[in-house]
Amino acid sequence: MTVSDKGTVDPDMNALDALFAQATNDVGARPSEAFMTRVVTDALAQQPMPQITPPSLWAQITAMVGGWQGMGGLVAATCAGFWIGINPPEGLPTQFETFLGSETSISLLEDGIKDTGMFGFGWDMEEG
Amino acid sequence: MPLDAYTDLADDALLAQYSKGDAAAARALTARLTPRVFGHAVRVLGDRSEAEDVAQDAMMRLWKVAPDWRMGEAKVSTWLYRVTANLCTDRLRRKRGVGLDEVDEPHDPSPSVTDQLQTRERMDALQAGLQTLPERQRQAVILRHIEGLANPEIAEILEISTEAVESLTARGKRALAQALAPAREKLGYEDDSI
Known part of the structure; x- marks a missing residue:
């Protein structure tokens, strides 16, 4: 409701306010569907193309081994192999044993050299 | 998305x-x-x-x-x-x-023929009244009273001061009311509760 400067209700202004309210919702001032389609067509024609960036080297490697799942399996297998290498389980021949083809070892210190009296380089030899 | x-x-x-x-x-x-x-x-x-x-x-x-x-x-x-x-x-x-x-004038596809005609007549009268206003007043009145924008935003759009917007809309509204006064009774919008 519009009130004039003198504090009285102005019927002309109130009628106009009502008319404005009706005009705000007037469907006659809305664009047609065909026009809206034209604007969308313009928009799509003017639209910058989506920027396609090539995948990084890391992304290419992970994709090569089957994505993150493949990469996870690869890391797990590597860790397991490394652990078995430094701490082989019982019964599994070591690399040294495999190389020699035998599990027999010779202890020179205990049986041979010590008994010959040549061990110790004279620290325990008596003088005179 | x-x-x-x-x-x-x-x-x-x-x-x-x-x-x-x-x-x-x-x-x-x-x-x-x-x-x-x-x-x-x-x-x-x-x-x-x-x-x-x-x-x-x-x-x-x-x-x-x-x-x-x-x-x-x-x-x-x-x-x-x-x-x-x-x-x-x-x-x-x-x-x-x-x-x-x-x-x-725009066309109005509202359901009742009587309502449609009366609404159309009112909108035509408003449009005709708006056309009698000087261009800047018309823009300010439309932005303020039909688009419902605030005065500072209208000032930014029309690149004038907020005080100038207030003056434009007040003078525009008065001029529009005078232009539409003879048709008010005929158009029947004075006794509507819109």
């Missing part, structure tokens, strides 16, 4: 999406802004065909400026209204002297 998600996005965020090549953002922006731009143009110009030209031109300028738009610096709708207002001013300057009889 689902289409519903776009309704919560601000205009400038949508514009950024549009610049990244998102086609749904283009459609969402069109649906949101085109009716406002067209509505303003059709009320200022009083001609649907010319309003379509202006609205299409204004929207085209938005699409072109989109890649360079700086987020948070200006309000997209204010910028667009300003472009539309200027395009309307240019058109009106070029076609001075066109009579009210030549004004093309």
Whole structure:
């Protein structure tokens, strides 16, 4: 409701306010569907193309081994192999044993050299 | 991104999406802004065909400026209204002297024939009354009373002070009330509770 400067209700202004309210919702001032389609067509024609960036080297490697799942399996297998290498389980021949083809070892210190009296380089030899 | 998600996005965020090549953002922006731009143009110009030209031109300028738009610096709708207002001013300057009889009125597909006729008559009368106002007053009255914008935003659109907007809208409204007074009873909008 519009009130004039003198504090009285102005019927002309109130009628106009009502008319404005009706005009705000007037469907006659809305664009047609065909026009809206034209604007969308313009928009799509003017639209910058989506920027396609090539995948990084890391992304290419992970994709090569089957994505993150493949990469996870690869890391797990590597860790397991490394652990078995430094701490082989019982019964599994070591690399040294495999190389020699035998599990027999010779202890020179205990049986041979010590008994010959040549061990110790004279620290325990008596003088005179 | 689902289409519903776009309704919560601000205009400038949508514009950024549009610049990244998102086609749904283009459609969402069109649906949101085109009716406002067209509505303003059709009320200022009083001609649907010319309003379509202006609205299409204004929207085209938005699409072109989109890649360079700086987020948070200006309000997209204010910028667009300003472009539309200027395009309307240019058109009106070029076609001075066109009579009210030549004004093309929008069509209203409302259900009741009587209501439809009366609504159409009222809207025609309002449009005819608006056409009697000087161009700047008309723009200010439409933006303030029909588009429902605040005075500071209208000041930004018309590139004048807020005080000048207040003066324009007050004088425009008084002039419009006087222009419509003889037809008030005939149009029957005084006893409606709208």
